[in-house]
Amino acid sequence: MIYFDNSATTKPHPDVLISYTEAAQTYFANPSSLHRLGGSAEQLLTACRKQAAQLLHVGENEILFTSGGTEGNNLAIKGTALQKKRIGNHIITTTVEHPSVLETCAELENQGFKVTYVDVDKYGYVTAEKIKAAITDQTILVSVMHVNNELGTIQPIKTIGQMLTEFPHITFHVDHVQGAGKVALDIKKSNIHLCTLSAHKFHGMKGSGILYKAADTRIVAQLSGGGQEQALRSGTENVPGITAMVKALRLAIEELRVHPAKLFELRERLWAGLSKMDDVVLHSPPAGAPHIVNFSVPGLKPEVLVHALGEKDIYVSTKSACSSKNSDASAVLLACGVPDTQAESAIRVSFSYDNTQQEVDYFLQILDKTLTHLKKVMR
Amino acid sequence: MQYDHILIRYGEMALKGKNRKHFTKQLEYNVKDQIRPYPKAKIERTRDRMYIHLHGEKPEPIVEACRNIFGIHSFSLAIRTENEELAIKQAALQLLLDNTAGTSFKISCRRTNKKFPIDSQEMNQRIGAYVLQNSEGYPVDVRKPGVDIMVEIRERATYVTGQKIKGPGGLPAGSSGKTLLMLSGGIDSPVAGYLAMKRGVEIEAIHFHSPPYTNERAKQKVIDLAQTLSKFGAKVKIHVVPFTDLQVKVHQEIPFGYSMTVMRRMMMRISERIAEKHGIMSLTSGESLGQVASQTMESMFAINEVTNYPILRPLITMDKSDIIDIAKQIDTYEISTRPYDDCCTVFVPEAPKTKPRREKVHLYEGTIDFSAEFERAIEGTEIITALPNEDNSPFADLL
Structure with missing residues (x-):
C-alpha cells in the first residue's frame, strides 16, 4: 500500500x-x-x-x-x-x-x-x-x-x-x-x-x-x-x-528536527517526475510546504484517476477530503484563478515521514502508465 | 550555521573581591545542574565571564534555563561561522531576527585576524547594509542601539554575538548557605523561598502532610512547587512530615482558641529538629505581618518562642497583591491556587486567637505529653527530591 x-x-x-x-x-x-x-x-x-x-x-x-x-x-x-x-x-x-x-x-x-x-x-x-x-x-x-x-x-x-x-x-x-x-x-x-x-x-x-x-x-x-x-x-x-x-x-x-530535509526530498522527486509529464499541470507553489503537491490532468475526471490508482493500492485525494463529496471544482483553486477545467480535475498528493523515495518512484511509474491507458480509453 | 555558545555575564558578584571565586564556582555548579539534560553542552568559566559551549545542543531550552539562574546578570547567544563575508552577514541577520522583534541595532566588528581582507570599519558598514536590505523594522542606531551585534573575526572562525538577554541577577543559589523553607502549598511560601534563593540561599523544604485530611494532590502540589523553585537554583529536597497523629492530638487536647498556636509551635519545633539533623542553619517562612491569625505580632511572639534558629521572613512587610505578582512571575501562582486543603486549612478553629498569650500556651501545652507523636512524626519523615528537569516524571514512557 x-x-x-x-x-x-x-x-x-x-x-x-x-x-x-x-x-x-x-x-x-x-x-x-x-x-x-x-x-x-x-x-x-x-x-x-x-x-x-x-x-x-x-x-x-x-x-x-x-x-x-x-x-x-x-x-x-x-x-x-x-x-x-x-x-x-x-x-x-x-x-x-x-x-x-x-x-x-x-x-x-x-x-x-x-x-x-x-x-x-x-x-x-x-x-x-x-x-x-x-x-x-x-x-x-x-x-x-x-x-x-x-x-x-x-x-x-x-x-x-x-x-x-x-x-x-x-x-x-x-x-x-x-x-x-x-x-x-x-x-x-x-x-x-x-x-x-x-x-x-x-x-x-x-x-x-x-x-x-x-x-x-x-x-x-x-x-x-x-x-x-x-x-x-x-x-x-x-x-x-x-x-x-x-x-x-x-x-x-x-x-522534523532529525530529518528536516526528508519531506523536501520526496517532494522534489515527485515534482521533477510530474514536470516531465505533458498532461500534468502543477498547482502547488514551487516553494510550498514539503508534504503537499497539487496537480491536474485537464480533461480527466479526478475520481477516475483516484479509483484507477486505488486499484493499485495507491491512495491520493481529489482536493480536500472535507469538501470532496461535492464533485464540483476546488474552491481553493478557483480562488487562485485556476481555470475551471483544471480546478475540476485536481489531485492532491500528501506525504508523511513514513513515505519513501521508492514509493514516489513507483507512484510516478504507475501514474504514467495509468494516464497513457486512460487517454487511449477516453479519446 | 549554528549557535555555538552562550556568553554569561556575572552581575553583583563580580564585585565581591576575594570571594568572587566562591560565587562563580557556585554559579558554575548551578548552571551545570540546569543543563544536565543536554549532555553535549559544556561550561567554561573565566574570571569575569562564563561560556556554555553548545556542541550541537539546541540553544532554546538552555536560554530558557539561563533566564532563571540567580547570579546571571545577562547573557547572549553567539554564532560561529567561517571567515567569510556572506556567512558573517547571515549570522548577524539570523541573530537579530531570531531573538528580537524589531529594534534598532548597531554592528561592532573586531578583526584580530588581519588576514581577513576587509577591515572592521568597512565590515560594520557592509553587515549593516546587508541587515537593512534583508529585514524590516530594524533601523541602524550607532549611538543608542537596542541591540549591539558583536562580530569578532579571529584566526580560525568568526564569532557573532547577539543582544543581551537579561538574567535574574542576585547571587548564585547556595553561595549564602542553606535554609529550611516551610512550604505549605499556599501562595506565600514559594515566593518566600524564591526571594531567599535570590540572595544566594540554597533551600530544602519541609511540608506537613496529614492524610487522610489532606490528600495526595496536596502533596503533589508541594512537589510541583518545589520543582518550580528548583529551576531557580538546584534540586530541592522536600522533607514530608507525617503530621496526622500530632495534629489530631493537638486538635483534641488543646482548647479551641489555642490549637492553632500550639500546632504552629509544633511545626516550628519539628522544623528545627529536621534542620539540625541535616546541618541547615535557618528556617524560612512565608509569613506576612497581620495576614492571618498566626501572623500577628502576638502570634509570632508566642510561636517563635520555641526556636532560637534564625527565621527568614522575606515577605514580612509585603502586601498580598505584591506577593501574588511575584508568584505569577515565577509560575507558582497557578500551582498554589489548586483547590486542595493543606494541613493549615484543616482543623482550623472558627475563631483562632489573634492575640495568644505565652503564659496560656505554656499552661495548655504543659499538661499534655506530645512526645510520642512528636518523635513518630520526625522518624516517619520522608525525603522527596524535586529536580529542575522532570526526568523523574512517572509518565515519561507514555509521553
Whole structure:
C-alpha cells in the first residue's frame, strides 16, 4: 500500500497507539474525581499539558485541549466574535481557508457580523499588505491558515502577525492544522493569539486537538458545562486521546528536527517526475510546504484517476477530503484563478515521514502508465 | 550555521573581591545542574565571564534555563561561522531576527585576524547594509542601539554575538548557605523561598502532610512547587512530615482558641529538629505581618518562642497583591491556587486567637505529653527530591 493522503488524515504511529491503550486502561478515571485514581489521571493530564506547552514553546495555561481542528477553529472564531462584539463586528479571513473557518464565518455573517475574504495570488498566497488594507476600525479578528490544505501554500504568518502588532485590539487566529509537525511555526514571535492543531494530522488519534490561546486573549466558551479547560471547553477530558496526541506531537517534532530535509526530498522527486509529464499541470507553489503537491490532468475526471490508482493500492485525494463529496471544482483553486477545467480535475498528493523515495518512484511509474491507458480509453 | 555558545555575564558578584571565586564556582555548579539534560553542552568559566559551549545542543531550552539562574546578570547567544563575508552577514541577520522583534541595532566588528581582507570599519558598514536590505523594522542606531551585534573575526572562525538577554541577577543559589523553607502549598511560601534563593540561599523544604485530611494532590502540589523553585537554583529536597497523629492530638487536647498556636509551635519545633539533623542553619517562612491569625505580632511572639534558629521572613512587610505578582512571575501562582486543603486549612478553629498569650500556651501545652507523636512524626519523615528537569516524571514512557 502506498498512502499519499496524509493531509486528509495520517495513520496513528504504533507507539502512539501503545500510549493510547495504556492511558485508556490505567488512567481511565475522571481527572475531576477526588480519589487517587482521579488524581493520577489529572496528573497525567497536567504532564500532557506541560509537554504540549514545551513543544510549542508556549505557557501551560495557554493550552486548551479540544476535539480537533473543526472545534478549534469554531471556538477561536465564534469565541472571539462573541467576546468582542461590543468593540466591533468585522472579521478578516482569506478565500482559501478550510471549510471549518469559511462556514463559521458565513454563520457569523448571518448573525450580523461582516466578513472580508481577502483574495490570493495564483499560488494561494495572501500578503500582509492586503490584510492591512482590509482592516477597519470595526475589525476584531484576522484568521489566516498557516499551510493551505489543498495547495501546501505557506502563508507569511510571521509578517502578518508583526504587522498586526500595530493593531493591538485585533485578535490573530492561525489554523495550523496542516502545518503542525511539518512546517515550523513560532507562535510567540508571530504574535499569534489563537492557534488550532489537530492530532490526527500528525499521527495521533482522531478526536483530539489543541487550541493555543495566549494568556491575555479572551474568548467566550462554545460548550457550557463542568468548567473543564479553564471553563472554555467543558466536557470530561479525553485523557487517552490527549496522551496519544502529545506523544505524536513530540515524535513529529523530533522527526522534523532529525530529518528536516526528508519531506523536501520526496517532494522534489515527485515534482521533477510530474514536470516531465505533458498532461500534468502543477498547482502547488514551487516553494510550498514539503508534504503537499497539487496537480491536474485537464480533461480527466479526478475520481477516475483516484479509483484507477486505488486499484493499485495507491491512495491520493481529489482536493480536500472535507469538501470532496461535492464533485464540483476546488474552491481553493478557483480562488487562485485556476481555470475551471483544471480546478475540476485536481489531485492532491500528501506525504508523511513514513513515505519513501521508492514509493514516489513507483507512484510516478504507475501514474504514467495509468494516464497513457486512460487517454487511449477516453479519446 | 549554528549557535555555538552562550556568553554569561556575572552581575553583583563580580564585585565581591576575594570571594568572587566562591560565587562563580557556585554559579558554575548551578548552571551545570540546569543543563544536565543536554549532555553535549559544556561550561567554561573565566574570571569575569562564563561560556556554555553548545556542541550541537539546541540553544532554546538552555536560554530558557539561563533566564532563571540567580547570579546571571545577562547573557547572549553567539554564532560561529567561517571567515567569510556572506556567512558573517547571515549570522548577524539570523541573530537579530531570531531573538528580537524589531529594534534598532548597531554592528561592532573586531578583526584580530588581519588576514581577513576587509577591515572592521568597512565590515560594520557592509553587515549593516546587508541587515537593512534583508529585514524590516530594524533601523541602524550607532549611538543608542537596542541591540549591539558583536562580530569578532579571529584566526580560525568568526564569532557573532547577539543582544543581551537579561538574567535574574542576585547571587548564585547556595553561595549564602542553606535554609529550611516551610512550604505549605499556599501562595506565600514559594515566593518566600524564591526571594531567599535570590540572595544566594540554597533551600530544602519541609511540608506537613496529614492524610487522610489532606490528600495526595496536596502533596503533589508541594512537589510541583518545589520543582518550580528548583529551576531557580538546584534540586530541592522536600522533607514530608507525617503530621496526622500530632495534629489530631493537638486538635483534641488543646482548647479551641489555642490549637492553632500550639500546632504552629509544633511545626516550628519539628522544623528545627529536621534542620539540625541535616546541618541547615535557618528556617524560612512565608509569613506576612497581620495576614492571618498566626501572623500577628502576638502570634509570632508566642510561636517563635520555641526556636532560637534564625527565621527568614522575606515577605514580612509585603502586601498580598505584591506577593501574588511575584508568584505569577515565577509560575507558582497557578500551582498554589489548586483547590486542595493543606494541613493549615484543616482543623482550623472558627475563631483562632489573634492575640495568644505565652503564659496560656505554656499552661495548655504543659499538661499534655506530645512526645510520642512528636518523635513518630520526625522518624516517619520522608525525603522527596524535586529536580529542575522532570526526568523523574512517572509518565515519561507514555509521553
